[in-house]
Amino acid sequence: MLSTPLVHVALLGVPTVSGPSGAVTLDRKSAGVFALLAFEGSTPRSRVAGLLWPESKEHMARNSLVQLLKRWRRTLGEDLVVGGDVVRLKEGLTVDALQVQDALLLGHEEAFVAHHEDVLGAYMYDDLPEFHEWLAGERTRWRGWRRDALAALSDRDASRGAYEDALAWAEHLLRVDAACEDAFVRVLKLQYLLGDRDSALRTFARCEAVLWREHGVAPLRATLDLVRTIQGGRVLTPNTPSAQRVMPSSVLCPPILAGREREWALMDEAWARGTSIVISGVPGVGKSRLIKEFAASKGPFFNLDGRPGDTNVPYGTYARAWRRVLRARPDLELPDWVREQLALFLPEVWPTSEPPTPSRGNKERLFAAVGELALRVSRGMKCVIADDMQYYDPASMELGASIAQKYVPFDAHQGVVPMIAAHRAGELPSDVEAQLRGMLAAGLCIWIDLEPLDEHATTRVLASLNLPLVDVHAARLARSSGGNPLFLLEAVKHLLEHKGASSDESPLMPGKVQEVIGERLSRLSTKALLLAQAAAVLQTDFDLDLVSAVLDAPLLEVLPAWQELERAQILAEGRFSHDLVYESVRAGMSNSVRQALHRAAARALELHNGNPARTARHWLEGGAARRAVPNLREAARAACAALRFTEAAEALEQAAAILEANGELDAAFDMWAMLMTDVLRSGALTERCDSTMRHLTDLARTTRHRDALARLAAEQAGAPSPHETAR
Structure with missing residues (x-):
């Protein structure tokens, strides 16, 4: 009711x-x-x-x-x-x-x-x-949902042997979709399973007539094969969905954190000094679990994690992470001056604000505003986790470093809480690594290289799972993992899914973990795999609504596939369960599928007013570079407003190059001119002025072009810009 x-x-x-x-x-x-x-x-x-x-x-x-x-x-x-x-x-x-x-x-x-x-x-x-x-x-969408619901009800009752109820739903579906071959097949199959062969054949005759009248086609071969089975009176086996194997909860998250006593002690020492903690290690070595369990042992914490796709979007990491924090804290009071500065990358907090004039003073004010935000959010918290920092964009990292320099030593009772960060070894962007190394040199953090588990710790993890089959194969599993916790658990899942059976008793080596994950992906339904691929293409900030838009499918049609991915541990808490899973999904896509999904992602983001830098990247990776130009232009404007002049210049240069390659020389000239007037005139990136003027000179073909070029040259030769360099 x-x-x-x-x-x-x-x-x-x-x-x-x-x-x-x-x-x-x-x-x-x-x-x-x-x-x-x-x-x-x-x-x-x-x-x-x-x-x-x-x-x-x-x-x-x-x-x-x-x-x-x-x-x-x-x-x-x-x-x-x-x-x-x-x-x-x-x-x-x-x-x-x-x-x-x-x-x-x-x-x-x-x-x-x-x-x-x-x-x-x-x-x-x-x-x-x-x-x-x-x-x-x-x-149309509503009718589609009704058809799907009726089909699901029919399948539900058929799977439990309630064929009369299943037939009633199937007949309802046929009334709703009277020219659908699948609906006819569903009805005639259930009629035959109920022993009414004559009705099933009459339904087929009606199906044949309707398909020819409405579509001018004959029934599919599969339908004809089914009818021949019915005509011959042979046994028809009802379809019963195979039960999905449910992994024991201990495999999803082992009960103990073993082999990390030395690292924990070092982290405790840093905590006592009020310095940040940086954990580095190879994929799957257990960085995320270590920092989360350590943080939880100290009290409440909040997250500023990186995500795939952040790297090339100025303030992409902080925009997403702080937006999530603010949504969870609607009661948080922020002064207007803080909101105005945060609007540089969170426009919704000060929607009427005009972009501030680019200058060093504004940048320092932005640093102060983010520091004030961190200070207020820290109240009641003990620390902040910054996982997957290899995905951080340089602008976000610069802001994070400014907070560290201002508030170290951290004190959860009087100021900003300490940061516990983790990243993949050897994969930090150069700008981000430089910031972290600078913090380390200044004594603002400690750096721990996380090593694989030793044999004793690996054995303890396996024993904690409390699974007899695992105990039998413990030595083989330990050899397979190489001390990498993710590899170890993937090997355990592989063992349980195959019930220990294997024609090859050699250990599953760590290098084969991608194959194990690939096998898990191969067992997904077609819809679930496509959804996972769409999510992998989106990389960051994806949710059910956005993935539905990318696939151009109703949300209610996508939801079961999303739930299937969660059950299969492909997705967890709105993101991929591990970066290696994400990478396996991307690696399994053909180039044509990947490009098609990138183009679909770009269209969906344009409809949802997505970040223009992200949208441009999708058009570019989708093989539609010309479609990226308007987004690159908007990305440059957003980067200028956020005082990220290098990113703004790179976006306009890329847009101009695309236009030149496309033969749109007038538009390319205007794009280079925009670079001079909107970015370089601010006093930033003076080293780019000469190369930009050379491009303009090469493209100047009309009187309008030559007049604009002369004006720009005069301005460049005149008095220095009143704006100070911001970077």
């Missing part, structure tokens, strides 16, 4: 809104407004007005929306829609379509299919072309 709230909007069937005084039918445009906000969430007011009043000028359309909302406020005594330039449905208001959608997300397919009405019922919007197209898409 769906609960009855104080205000409830029904969008399935006849649209109504129900309040304390009863239900009122929504008129066509009101229903359109509420449907748009229900399904899309927060939406620019101009978009809502433009879709529902396309024939009116913008100010008149916005006024029509205002009058409509005022009318409903008078009717119900309260606002249903709130916001300024961006509007949304009021919190606490419920919508039947969203409730039913949630039911399906939770696996309650029967509750979902019980609501068979269309979105907005019989209302038509042919006179509102863009809204009509949007609504058609929503109705």
Whole structure:
């Protein structure tokens, strides 16, 4: 049963809104407004007005929306829609379509299919072309979910032998999708399993006629083979899904942390001195578990982890990590001057702020603002974890180093908490390693190179799993791992999945761990593997909604595949369970699939207003360099606003080179000119001025070009820029 709230909007069937005084039918445009906000969430007011009043000028359309909302406020005594330039449905208001959608997300397919009405019922919007197209898409998605839910219900009942119930769902599916061969096959197969051979053959005859009439095709060979089996009266084996092997919880996370006593003691000494801790080691050696268990032993902590894809996005790591921290701390009070500076990489904290004029003073003010943020977030915390620092971008690392220099020695009671960091040995970007080495030289941190476990520690880990089959093969497993905890656990999983059987009794060497992970990937369903590949292409900041957008698939269609990846330990807590798993997924993709997914990722990020540097990278890796140019231009502007002039110059240079290669010489000239006026004129990167002017000279072919070149040359030869160099 769906609960009855104080205000409830029904969008399935006849649209109504129900309040304390009863239900009122929504008129066509009101229903359109509420449907748009229900399904899309927060939406620019101009978009809502433009879709529902396309024939009116913008100010008149916005006024029509205002009058409509005022009318409903008078009717119900309260606002249903709130916001300024961006509007949304009021919190606490419920919508039947969203409730039913949630039911399906939770696996309650029967509750979902019980609501068979269309979105907005019989209302038509042919006179509102863009809204009509949007609504058609929503109705199509809704019908697709209904088909999937009916198929899932039929499969569920068939798998437990309830063929009559399964047939009822299958017949319902056929009524919904009357020209679908799969729906016909599902019905005739269940009819035969119930012993009704004649009905099954009649269903096939109807299927054959419908396919020819509607599509001009004959049934598939698999369908014909099934019918021949039925005609011959042979036994038909029902499909039963194979049970997915569930790994013991001890294998997911061994009960003990063994062999790290020396490192723990060194970390304790550094902790007592108030210095940061940096752990370096090869993939899978146990860096993440060590720092997380050490941090947890000291008390509450927060995370500023790096992710694949951060490296080439200025402030990419800090933007994502601090955004997550701030969402978890909505009560955190920050002074306006701090919010204004944070808007350089977190624009939502100060949406009305204009980008500050690039200067060294602003950069120092940014350092101070991030230090103040760290100071306030540190209250009540004991430390901060910065895992996977090999993915840190230089700008974020520079900010982190500025905090360390200001607040060391760290004191959890009086200032910023200490940082416990980890990275892959030999994989730090040069700028990031230079910052860390500088901190080490200044006594701001200690550096520990984490070695593989010795034989005694490996044996202790295996014994802690408390699995007889593992005990039998302990020596082989220990040899296989080479002391690497990840390799050890992958070897254990491989052993359990094959129940110890192997024609090759030689140890599974560490170099073969990618093969073991690859075998685990090969057992995934097609949808789950494609989802994992899309997530690997996105690299960072991916979630279920974004992956669904990349795959151009309804969220409810993608959800089971996401859950399958979590059960298979490919994903955990919204990210890949380990970098080696991520790398295995990427390595298993063909070039054509990888490029197609990169292009899809770029389109999805553009629709979701994604970071332009990330979007440009996806177009480039997708083999569509020209599509990257607008994003490179926007990335340069964002980098300038964030005082990252080197990254801004590199983005514009890359865009100009793409345009030149594409024969768009006028556009390339303008891009080089933009580099001079927007980046180099600030006084930064003066060493690039001469090469940029040479490019402009080579491209100057028109009077406009020559005039612009002369003006730029005069400015370069004139008085120095009043702006000071920021980098």
